[in-house]
Amino acid sequence: MNELDQEFTREILRKVRQIEIKSNRLVSEVLAGSYQSAFKGQGIDFEEVREYQPGDEVRSIDWNVTAKMGTPFIKQYREERELTILLAIDISDSTIFGSESRTKRERLAELSALLAISASRNGDKVGLLLFAEEVEIFLPPSNGQKNVLRILREILFHENHTKKTNLNEGLRFINKVMRRRSVVFFLSDFIMPEFSTEEEDELEVQFYKEISTTRKKHDLICAQIHDPREISLPKIGLTTFEDAETGERVMVDLSNDNFQNEFAEVTEKQATDLSKKLARRGIDIFKFSTNTDFDKSLREFFQLRKSRRGTR
Numbered sequence: 001m002n003e004l005d006q007e008f009t010r011e012i013l014r015k016v017r018q019i020e021i022k023s024n025r026l027v028s029e030v031l032a033g034s035y036q037s038a039f040k041g042q043g044i045d046f047e048e049v050r051e052y053q054p055g056d057e058v059r060s061i062d063w064n065v066t067a068k069m070g071t072p073f074i075k076q077y078r079e080e081r082e083l084t085i086l087l088a089i090d091i092s093d094s095t096i097f098g099s100e101s102r103t104k105r106e107r108l109a110e111l112s113a114l115l116a117i118s119a120s121r122n123g124d125k126v127g128l129l130l131f132a133e134e135v136e137i138f139l140p141p142s143n144g145q146k147n148v149l150r151i152l153r154e155i156l157f158h159e160n161h162t163k164k165t166n167l168n169e170g171l172r173f174i175n176k177v178m179r180r181r182s183v184v185f186f187l188s189d190f191i192m193p194e195f196s197t198e199e200e201d202e203l204e205v206q207f208y209k210e211i212s213t214t215r216k217k218h219d220l221i222c223a224q225i226h227d228p229r230e231i232s233l234p235k236i237g238l239t240t241f242e243d244a245e246t247g248e249r250v251m252v253d254l255s256n257d258n259f260q261n262e263f264a265e266v267t268e269k270q271a272t273d274l275s276k277k278l279a280r281r282g283i284d285i286f287k288f289s290t291n292t293d294f295d296k297s298l299r300e301f302f303q304l305r306k307s308r309r310g311t312r
Helices: 003-029 034-039 063-069 104-121 145-157 167-177 197-217 257-280 295-310
Strands: 044-051 073-079 084-090 125-131 135-142 183-188 219-226 238-242 249-253 284-289
Touching (some): 084 104, 084 145, 084 167, 104 125, 104 145, 104 183, 125 145, 125 167, 135 167, 167 197, 183 197, 197 219, 257 284, 284 295
Parallel strands (some): 084 125, 084 183
Antiparallel strands (some): 044 073, 125 135
C-alpha cells in the first residue's frame, strides 16, 4: 500500500470513528429507550394453539384446528425479540450538495449511524441498500459492531456507478428481496430528475405504486434531507446553477422578486404534496436539514410513533 492509499485509509477510519463516537453519545443521552419503544413488539411469531376460554378474542380462533377437534381453539403469538432493520439510502449525485459545513450525504450517514447503532444495541439485525439510478450495494441484514462499521464506511465512501435518482428502482429492489417483514428507513432528498410532463406523471404513478407495496409489506419510514439553499435563495444577482446529476447549467437572476416568489411557491408545494400523499398511504415521514441537529426532532418523532401505537 503506497502513501496515498494509506492516507485515504486513515481518512476513512477517522471519519467513520468520528461519526461512531457522536452517534454513540446521542444514542446514550438522547434516544435511550425511544428507538425500542417506537419499534419493539410490532412483529409477532405464531407460538401455539390452546383451547378457547371466555374473554378470548373471537378473531383469534383457529378454525382448522377447531373443526378437527370439535371444540374452539385459538392461536397464540409471542412478540419477536429481534427486528430486521433496512437502511435504504439514495446516494445519487444530488446528495453531494451542501451549502454549509456538511453535505446531504454526510447528514444521511449521521442519521444512518444513529439508527444502526440503536438497532445494534437492541440486538436487531441491520442491512444496507445504496441506490442511485440503479442499485449500487446491498448488504443483507446482520448484527454486530463490524457490520455497523462496514455500513458507515460504505455510506460515506462508496463511489457511485450511476449519478441520477431513481427512487422506484430502490423500492422495487426492497419489494423483491426483503421477504421478511422489516423496519425500512427510506432516506433521500426526494429530488427526481426533470422529464416531460407525461414522463413525470408516469414516474409519479410508479413511485406511489411501489412505495404503497413497500408499506404493505414492511414498517416503512421515509426520511427527507434538504439543504437551506434548496428552500430559500440569497438575493445575489445573476448566478449560474449546475444540476449535479445531469450537468445542465442555467443562469438566473436571484435579485428578481418574481423568480424568488415562484421558487418559494414551487418548493413549498413539492414538500407539501409529498407529505400529504405519503400520509394518505399511512407512511411516516421525518424531515431534517443539513444545518441543524436532528436529535431532538428524531426523539419526538419516535415518541409520536410510540403514542400512535398505544392508541391502536
